[in-house]
Amino acid sequence: MSKVTCDMAMSIDGYVAGFNQRFDAPFGDGVEGVLHRWMFEAAEENADELRRITEAGAYIMGRNMFTPGRGEWDPEWTGWWGAEPPYHGPVFVLTHFPRESVEKEGGTTFHFVTGGMGEAFERAKAAAGDRSISITGGAATVNQFLAAGLIDELRLHVAPVMLGQGERLFDGVGRTEWQVVEARHTGFVTHVTYARTPA
Amino acid sequence: MSKVTCDMAMSIDGYVAGFNQRFDAPFGDGVEGVLHRWMFEAAEENADELRRITEAGAYIMGRNMFTPGRGEWDPEWTGWWGAEPPYHGPVFVLTHFPRESVEKEGGTTFHFVTGGMGEAFERAKAAAGDRSISITGGAATVNQFLAAGLIDELRLHVAPVMLGQGERLFDGVGRTEWQVVEARHTGFVTHVTYARTPA
Numbered sequence: 327m328s329k330v331t332c333d334m335a336m337s338i339d340g341y342v343a344g345f346n347q348r349f350d351a352p353f354g355d356g357v358e359g360v361l362h363r364w365m366f367e368a369a370e371e372n373a374d375e376l377r378r379i380t381e382a383g384a385y386i387m388g389r390n391m392f393t394p395g396r397g398e399w400d401p402e403w404t405g406w407w408g409a410e411p412p413y414h415g416p417v418f419v420l421t422h423f424p425r426e427s428v429e430k431e432g433g434t435t436f437h438f439v440t441g442g443m444g445e446a447f448e449r450a451k452a453a454a455g456d457r458s459i460s461i462t463g464g465a466a467t468v469n470q471f472l473a474a475g476l477i478d479e480l481r482l483h484v485a486p487v488m489l490g491q492g493e494r495l496f497d498g499v500g501r502t503e504w505q506v507v508e509a510r511h512t513g514f515v516t517h518v519t520y521a522r523t524p525a
Numbered sequence: 526m527s528k529v530t531c532d533m534a535m536s537i538d539g540y541v542a543g544f545n546q547r548f549d550a551p552f553g554d555g556v557e558g559v560l561h562r563w564m565f566e567a568a569e570e571n572a573d574e575l576r577r578i579t580e581a582g583a584y585i586m587g588r589n590m591f592t593p594g595r596g597e598w599d600p601e602w603t604g605w606w607g608a609e610p611p612y613h614g615p616v617f618v619l620t621h622f623p624r625e626s627v628e629k630e631g632g633t634t635f636h637f638v639t640g641g642m643g644e645a646f647e648r649a650k651a652a653a654g655d656r657s658i659s660i661t662g663g664a665a666t667v668n669q670f671l672a673a674g675l676i677d678e679l680r681l682h683v684a685p686v687m688l689g690q691g692e693r694l695f696d697g698v699g700r701t702e703w704q705v706v707e708a709r710h711t712g713f714v715t716h717v718t719y720a721r722t723p724a
Binding site: 338339340356472482484486487488489490495496498499500501502503504505506508509510511512513514515516518520523 | 537538539555671681683685686687688689694695697698699700701702703704705707708709710711712713714715717719722
């Protein structure tokens with residue numbers, strides 16, 4: 327069975343995005359450049375962690391991570407990631423609005439799932455085979471999978487900032503136990519990997 | 526000028542105590558043994574971090590950390606720590622209820638401060654001399670000092686558990702920037718030390 331992983335860049339106080347996510351502020355107000363600085367300004371010293379983010383065989387993502395739009399689809403919008411997204415595999419996007427799959431260069435295909443997390447999870451499992459499944463975000467989607475006990479390995483990338491407000495990881499997750507697998511810091515981030523303790 | 530430090534044992538989701546703190550549950554419901562296991566079951570491998578918690582020249586503590594009582598003082602109550610508390614120095618307890626200082630063995634004296642965090646801070650500075658001042662907890666007191674920008678070094682000791690509810694660190698602190706100084710993990714905890722970035 328596939329391992330289910332989740333990489334989240336968050337603030338010390340557990341926020342992964344600001345309020346008012348929109349086209350010109352994909353991570354919302356007050357977050358730009360802060361949580362993800364380690365990815366762009368120090369890619370080399372964080373190379374291992376960066377590589378692992380996109381090594382899964384299938385991905386699950388909330389609709390609000392795929393698009394700044396809400397409601398009915400804008401068919402022109404095919405994601406934030408340009409012609410060749412970094413996933414190189416199937417990405418199952420949770421949405422209430424049906425849409426044809428969108429195929430991009432380099433092997434990434436976005437599939438739009440209207441049957442909820444259960445359907446997305448089953449389809450991701452079938453697509454991933456022996457490889458892992460990555461729950462990519464945002465907070466609401468990850469919290470749903472955490473609450474359901476479906477994430478085996480949680481990799482937090484904690485930026486040294488407190489934001490005070492925004493989309494908070496862990497909300498509604500309840501009590502869960504983990505084991506620390508790994509922790510290290512580089513200039514702009516502390517990486518901590520947790521493995522879920524079997525219930 | 527004294528460095529101001531703060532050591533907090535917290536859950537992955539930022540809780541430092543459960544609800545309903547009381548005499549037979551000093552850290553409230555659902556927390557016993559979980560956040561502080563590393564201190565007791567793995568004291569040796571966490572010896573450096575443990576030593577630093579009590580190396581300050583003066584301490585500031587919220588009343589709810591000193592006692593499970595609320596309202597008027599019970600004069601019989603002299604803290605959770607037995608005859609010889611681990612502080613070996615002056616501890617300034619924030620309270621609305623005046624009380625004579627309480628002297629314990631080994632150099633710990635609890636002083637009760639009714640003039641708020643400003644008065645406690647001034648008295649701690651005077652008492653600490655060149656040594657550091659430690660803000661010991663609980664969450665409300667630490668959050669007040671964080672919000673005021675008075676903590677220079679924040680040492681988080683993150684236990685591998687999500688609690689889902691309780692007294693939350695960081696509430697009301699707003700946006701603050703830090704630098705990662707150190708991070709390491711042992712079996713039951715991840716230690717991360719942050720230094721405040723000057724505003």
